[in-house]
Amino acid sequence: MPTDGGDIDEFVVVGGGIGGLAAALALAVAGRQVRVLERASRFAEIGAGLQLAPNATRLLDRWGLLDRLLAVGHRPSRLVLADALRGTELAWLDLGTPFLERYGAPYVVAHRSDLHDLLLEGCRKAGVALEPARDVTEVVPDADGVTVRSADGRTNRCLAVVAADGLHSRLRALLSDDEPICSGYVAYRGAIPIDSARHRADLDDVVAWIGPGVHFVQYTLRAGALYNQVAVFRSERYRQGAADWGGPDELAQAFDTACPHVRGAAEDLRLDARWPMYDREPIDRWVAGDRVALLGDAAHPMLQYLAQGACQALEDADALARAVAAQPDDLAAALAAYTAERAPHTARVQRNARVWGDLWHADGLTAALRDDGLAGRSPTDYGATDWLYGAAPDQRASSPARAHGPYPTGRR
Numbered sequence: 001m002p003t004d005g006g007d008i009d010e011f012v013v014v015g016g017g018i019g020g021l022a023a024a025l026a027l028a029v030a031g032r033q034v035r036v037l038e039r040a041s042r043f044a045e046i047g048a049g050l051q052l053a054p055n056a057t058r059l060l061d062r063w064g065l066l067d068r069l070l071a072v073g074h075r076p077s078r079l080v081l082a083d084a085l086r087g088t089e090l091a092w093l094d095l096g097t098p099f100l101e102r103y104g105a106p107y108v109v110a111h112r113s114d115l116h117d118l119l120l121e122g123c124r125k126a127g128v129a130l131e132p133a134r135d136v137t138e139v140v141p142d143a144d145g146v147t148v149r150s151a152d153g154r155t156n157r158c159l160a161v162v163a164a165d166g167l168h169s170r171l172r173a174l175l176s177d178d179e180p181i182c183s184g185y186v187a188y189r190g191a192i193p194i195d196s197a198r199h200r201a202d203l204d205d206v207v208a209w210i211g212p213g214v215h216f217v218q219y220t221l222r223a224g225a226l227y228n229q230v231a232v233f234r235s236e237r238y239r240q241g242a243a244d245w246g247g248p249d250e251l252a253q254a255f256d257t258a259c260p261h262v263r264g265a266a267e268d269l270r271l272d273a274r275w276p277m278y279d280r281e282p283i284d285r286w287v288a289g290d291r292v293a294l295l296g297d298a299a300h301p302m303l304q305y306l307a308q309g310a311c312q313a314l315e316d317a318d319a320l321a322r323a324v325a326a327q328p329d330d331l332a333a334a335l336a337a338y339t340a341e342r343a344p345h346t347a348r349v350q351r352n353a354r355v356w357g358d359l360w361h362a363d364g365l366t367a368a369l370r371d372d373g374l375a376g377r378s379p380t381d382y383g384a385t386d387w388l389y390g391a392a393p394d395q396r397a398s399s400p401a402r403a404h405g406p407y408p409t410g411r412r
Contacts, residue, residue: 008145008157008158008159009033009034009035009129009156009157009158009159010027010032010033010034010158010159010160011024011027011032011033011034011035011158011159011160011161011162012034012035012036012037012146012148012156012158012160012161012162013034013035013036013037013161013162013164014037014136014139014148014161014162014163014164014165014171015036015037015038015039015163015164015165015166015296015298016036016037016038016040016043016120016130016132017045017116017164017166017296018045018112018115018116018119018296018310018313018314019164019295019296019297019298019310019313019314019316019317020036020038020162020164020165020295020296021036021043021116021119021120021122021123022059022119022313022314022316022317023162023164023295023296023316023317023320023321024036024123024126024128024162025063025119025122025123025126025128025317026059026063026317026318026320026321027162027317027320027321027324028123028126028127028128029063029126029321030321030322030324030325031325032321032324033127034123034128034129035128035129035130035131035156035158036123036128036129036130036131037131037134037136037148037150037156038130038131038132038133038134039133039134039135039136039165040132040133041132041133042132043116043120043130043132044113044116045112045113045115045116045117046112046113047112047113047189048111048112048189048190048191048221048228048230048273049109049110049111049112049189049191049219049221049226049228049230050109050110050111050112050115050307050309050310051107051108051109051206051219051307051311052069052073052107052108052109052110052115052310052311053107053307053308053311053388053389054099054103054104054105054106054107054389055103055311055314055315055388055389055390056310056311056314056315057069057105057106057107057108058103058104058105059314059315059317059318060118060314061105062318063122064122065118065119065122066105066108068118069108069110069114069115069118070106070108071223072110072111072114072222072223073108073109073110073111073114073221073222073223074108074109074110074219074220074221074222074223074224075095075106075107075108076095076107076109076204076205076206076219076220077094077095077096077204077205078092078093078094078095078202078204078205078206078379079092079093079095079107079205079206079208080092080093080201080202080205080206080207080208081207081208081210081374082201082207082208082209082210083209083210083211083259083371084209084210084211084214084215084216084255084258084259084262085211085212085257085258085259086259087209087259087260087261087262090210090371090374090375091374091375091377091379092205092379093379093382093385094379094380095107098380098382099380099382102382103382103389103390109206109219109220109221109228110221111191111221111222111226111228112310114222115310133152134150134152134154135150135151135152136148136149136150136151136165136170136171137149137150137151137170139161139163139171139174139292141161141288141289141290141291141292142289145157145158145159145160145291146158146159146160146161146289146291146292148161159291159331160291160292160293160331160335161291161292161293162293162295162320163292163293163294163295163298164294164295164296164297164298164313165298166296166297166298166301167180167278167280167297167298167301168180169294169297169298171288171292171294171298172294172298172299174288174289174292175283175285175286175287175288175294176283176285178280178281178283179280180278180279180280180301181278181279181280181281182238182276182277182278183276183277183278183279183303183357184234184235184238184239185232185233185234185235185276185277185357186232186233186235186238186245186246186250186251186274186275186276186277187230187231187232187274187275187276187277187304188230188231188232188251188269188270188271188273188274188275189228189229189230189231189269189273189275190228190229190269190270190273191221191226191227191228191229192226192227192229192268192270193225193226193227194220194224194225194226194227196227196268197227197229197265197268198264198265198268199260199261199262199264199265199268200218200227201218201219201261203220203224204220205219206218206219207219208360209258209259209261209262210360210361211258211361212361212362212363212367213233213234213254213361213363214231214232214233214234214254214255214258214361215231215232215360215361216229216230216231216232216255216258216262216265216266217229217230217232218230218265229265229268229269231251231254231255231265231266231269232277232304233246233250233251233254233255234254234361235250236250237250246274246276247274248271251266251269251271252266252267277303277304278301279301279302279303279350279353279354280300280301280350282300282343282346282347282350282351283299283343284339284343284344284347285339285343286299286335286338286339286342286343287332287335287336287338287339290331290332290335290336291331291332291335293320293335293338293339295313295316295317295320296312296313296316297309297313299316299342299343299346300312300343300346300347300349300350301350302346302349302350302353303350303353303354303357304353305353305354305356305357305360306349306352306353306356306388308349308353308388312346312349315342315345316338316342316346319338319341319342320335320338323335323337323338323341324338348387349388
């Protein structure tokens with residue numbers, strides 16, 4: 001039992017980021033009792049912008065958060081791929097009425113902290129117990145439940161644990177001895193006041209400027225008050241085995257041959273927000289001892305090229321709550337059903353993210369073939385995105401297994 005004298009918890013969620021809070025909220029909305037233990041001294045989110053496709057915004061709508069997200073976010077009209085060297089558009093996807101009619105929910109860009117705040121408030125209103133400064137060091141499942149121990153000596157007893165402790169998850173070690181895989185790419189990202197952004201794309205667009213070994217993403221946040229910018233490049237120093245790879249000097253060098261717009265925008269980036277890019281190999285076992293289930297980046301950390309990290313964590317949360325609601329008296333069976341639904345799909349997203357990153361960063365003949373393929377599609381041909389944005393797992397399963405991403409549509 002918790003040392004504070006409370007009854008045994010139904011669920012303890014380890015990790016209070018977007019995935020952990022989403023899981024707690026979904027379970028609480030489904031009538032379950034939930035406690036969230038967060039390692040940091042307060043519940044907060046770091047980073048800048050994120051993209052939320054319809055597979056995520058449908059869930060936020062169901063949880064009563066979409067209208068509030070729209071008030072602080074932005075609905076772009078297009079997803080655009082552009083050539084980082086020439087500065088010309090390659091392809092775009094229409095996010096307007098046809099998109100909304102097809103997927104039943106909008107594409108929204110928002111600040112990570114805004115989404116986190118909405119989930120946190122939703123958890124509070126739903127009665128979730130929220131405990132910061134709880135560094136979980138050990139989780140021990142047994143026949144009757146799980147014992148959760150923290151660095152400060154406190155313990156909790158619960159029926160099941162949701163491990164949402166991120167890329168460097170400690171609890172994943174209950175299932176796998178794998179380690180995060182470094183891609184050799186590094187990102188510099190941040191949001192700046194819109195008036196400080198000297199090199200802006202169309203403010204109604206999300207634009208990814210792609211080129212050999214680099215890409216640069218731009219879009220509006222907070223109803224036009226902020227401008228989000230992300231520069232990603234392949235580090236030659238990493239390839240050479242240097243310890244100090246991916247620094248500001250490599251950033252400048254990587255974008256030195258970019259078009260004036262991209263090169264100028266890269267010069268305006270904050271240089272203290274450096275993010276080496278990692279993922280892991282997919283695993284098909286997400287549950288330890290029938291009572292500890294992985295979720296979000298703890299289960300399936302992915303590279304950013306499909307903009308699906310947060311989206312897939314929200315999907316995990318929804319699937320977990322549905323599985324528990326369907327089998328409330330058999331948590332082992334519920335967690336197994338959750339894994340069976342989610343593990344194959346997220347593995348596909350992880351692998352496609354890698355392939356799509358390779359396509360973005362291609363050079364020579366591969367880049368030319370890519371561009372030719374992009375040019376032949378209509379901006380309202382959503383066949384390449386149904387598997388990712390579709391409402392139901394069976395709709396996704398019917399989509400072709402070849403690599404697809406959200407951007408490869410037609411030329412403007």
